[in-house]
Amino acid sequence: MMRIAGMAGNRGRNLLNIADRAPNGVEFSVVLTDNESAPVLTEAAERGIPTEVVERSGEDESRDSHEERILARLAGYDIDLVCLDGYMRVLTNTFLDSAPLTLNVHPSLLPSFKGMDAWGDALAAGVTVTGCTVHVVTEEVDGGPIVTQEPVPVYEDDTAADLKDRVLYDGEFVAYPRAVRAVAEGRVTVDDGTVHIDGDESGAFPARWIETGDRTASLRYGENPHQDAALYADTTCTEASVVHADQLNEGAKALSYNNYNDADGALNLIKEFEEPAAAVIKHTNPAGCATAETLADAYEDALATDPQSAFGGIVALNRECDATTAERIIDSFKEIVVATGYTDAALDVLRSKENLRVLDVGDAYDQTETLVEKPLVGGRLVQERDRQQLTRDALEFVTEREPTDEQIETMLFAWSVTKHVKSNAIVFAAETETVGIGMGQVSRVDAVRLAGLKADEHADGKSAAGAVMASDAFFPFPDGIETAAEHGIEAVIQPGGSVNDEDVIAAADELGMAMAFTGQRCFKHE
Structure with missing residues (x-):
């Protein structure tokens, strides 16, 4: 079991987060501060962690002398790693040469925005992404070898306080335990000023999963009316998708959360087939599916599987929709039609139904997206498609x-x-x-x-x-x-x-x- 000495100057929230999460079973041997009124002392004691206060004995005490007294106090504990969190004194080699590996977390993506006001500097620079960096502590302030980083978005209406909280909770609380776990697992080596982490590889399932998206729509509600929802788009996706589809009937109501989900399922199904294919989907399940020599016949055969369940469903077609197919579609109530394109005559027919949404996904039907993910409480599953x-x-x-x-x-x-x-x-x-x-x-x-x-x-x-x-x-x-x-x-x-x-x-x-x-x-x- 790896034992940690935490050093903080104030609240020490990162240290407390690590103590609570105990990555790889690590434990704190002690939390030390140079401020006898630091709130971290009370919080650590409530967790059963021993505490020490080593204040500087007057302005005349040198840094070397103060660090030697800290080392003497820590010598009474079994320590494998030192973690700093808001420890506002620059450590010298007097401490660093005698202490175990020492880490710190800085609230920016170093080497950008070093110093005391990384959040304000990020806002002043107009960046859209900042984050945090866990690094090895050296005498160069904010300049030690980087162990890990975590990106955090910056929004137009952010204040420095907003960004500070987001970097802490979404960045530091993620990155610092990750770094501690890697050290505890023996995967971190520091060689000639560079950190190497075994297992931090890329590939199909990289060691870290970073998923980004741009909000493209605020939806009326989610799966149910009491749930708020939004649509986020992956702007790098080139495969035919309902997220990037053009809606061809102006004035029709926007797609709902369930509409997007069902239309995505319908589109994925008809991508299976080379022949003219049609499917009708309800609640992401097919009510019917068919291939035929013509698209109209494929739709008719798919619908006939279960016309009752197909009522109010989503129609997906893997060919350009023609007028004959469109006429058959509007014979019964449907929410959405998804197709690779539409003839002008087909659009005239479909637009005669005021609330029928018509989506053109284009013809990029190759399944280029290789991974799918499922969010879980506390994480996500990722698998091959x-x-x-x-x-x-x-x-x-x-x-x-x-x-x-x-x-x-x-x-x-x-x-x-x-x-x-x-x-x-x-x-x-x-x-x-x-x-x-x-x-x-x-x-x-x-x-x-x-x-x-x-x-x-x-x-x-x-x-x-x-x-x-x-x-x-x-x-x-x-x-x-x-x-x-x-x-x-x-x-x-x-x-x-x-x-x-x-x-x-x-x-x-x-x-x-x-x-x-x-x-x-x-x-x-x-």
């Missing part, structure tokens, strides 16, 4: 009956749709159109039942008889296969990998089904 493209060669046929070429084509289509259905996810499909979709169930067999209900009761002119079923994860028991057979399913695509695979395959054989394993799953949990 699911850009897998399943091919026929990747399938393992595991039943006595092999699927036909037509069924294999449907399997691949259904799998592409399943990637965009909330888990547990089941998709019934015929040819290249969905027939029934079961999403978001905590039981896989219930997802099968829901897909069957949708196919039997909600689909318009469709049936699950002879259809293919896709599952985003393996079937743990044969009941899902047996339930699918009751609805007429004749072929199944699923990852496989259950301890009960043999029983599941046996059930498929008994029911005369064809089954293919993908060897990979496609969970979607949000």
Whole structure:
């Protein structure tokens, strides 16, 4: 366990933050100050941390003498690291040569804005980003080797007090514990005036994740009316997106938080397909999806999967929208249309619906964004985007009956749709159109039942008889296969990998089904 001596001149909030967070289990052996009235003394004592006061004994005492008395006081403690926080005396080599590694935090991105008023200097300079720096202490004030930094935005209406608080809470409270953790883990070396940190690499998942965005819209509200919300844009993104889409019907109401979320889901789904494709989305789940020779037919087939659920949904098209497709879209209530472009005739049709929002995302359909993140309380998850493209060669046929070429084509289509259905996810499909979709169930067999209900009761002119079923994860028991057979399913695509695979395959054989394993799953949990 690494033990720290903290040295502060006033409140010592960074030291207290480190003590509370204890990165890598560090503990404070002592907090020392040269000011007997420093609030940090009370706060440290309340945490059970020993305290020391070593004031300067008159103006005639030299710095060397004062530092020697500090060293003598610290000698009674087990110390591996010294952390300064607002310690307002410049330390000399008398202290630094005898003490362990000593760190300090400065409220700017050094070497910019050295000195006592880094916040005011940043505002005077008109910078839009400042931050803090944790550095090794040397005799050169604010000039020691940098251990880590944390950027913090500067806003037009900031005062020095505003910026000081933001740098402390969003910068120093992040960077200082990070630096202490790295030292405690033995990853920090100081060599010839330069700090090296093992593991501070870049790559797909860098050691530090910095995400920035520009606010482009204040939304009416968030997911619910009592929640405030805003839209932030990544201005470096070149992939087709609803965030950067042009809204082509002036006067229509602006997109809401839920509109953006659903439209993004719809757009991501149709990016899966090379053929003319259409999807209708509600609450980020597809109500239906299809590909066809024409865009209008693809939309009609997607809508027919579940016209009831598609009411008020988001339509996404992976081709330029023509007038025929537009006429079919306005036959029922839809919130938004997302497409790569629109003919003039199509726009005339769509604009006849006053509140139908029309988004042009352009044709940059290559999936260039490689990572996705999910905020958590206290952090975020970051993962590779699911850009897998399943091919026929990747399938393992595991039943006595092999699927036909037509069924294999449907399997691949259904799998592409399943990637965009909330888990547990089941998709019934015929040819290249969905027939029934079961999403978001905590039981896989219930997802099968829901897909069957949708196919039997909600689909318009469709049936699950002879259809293919896709599952985003393996079937743990044969009941899902047996339930699918009751609805007429004749072929199944699923990852496989259950301890009960043999029983599941046996059930498929008994029911005369064809089954293919993908060897990979496609969970979607949000």
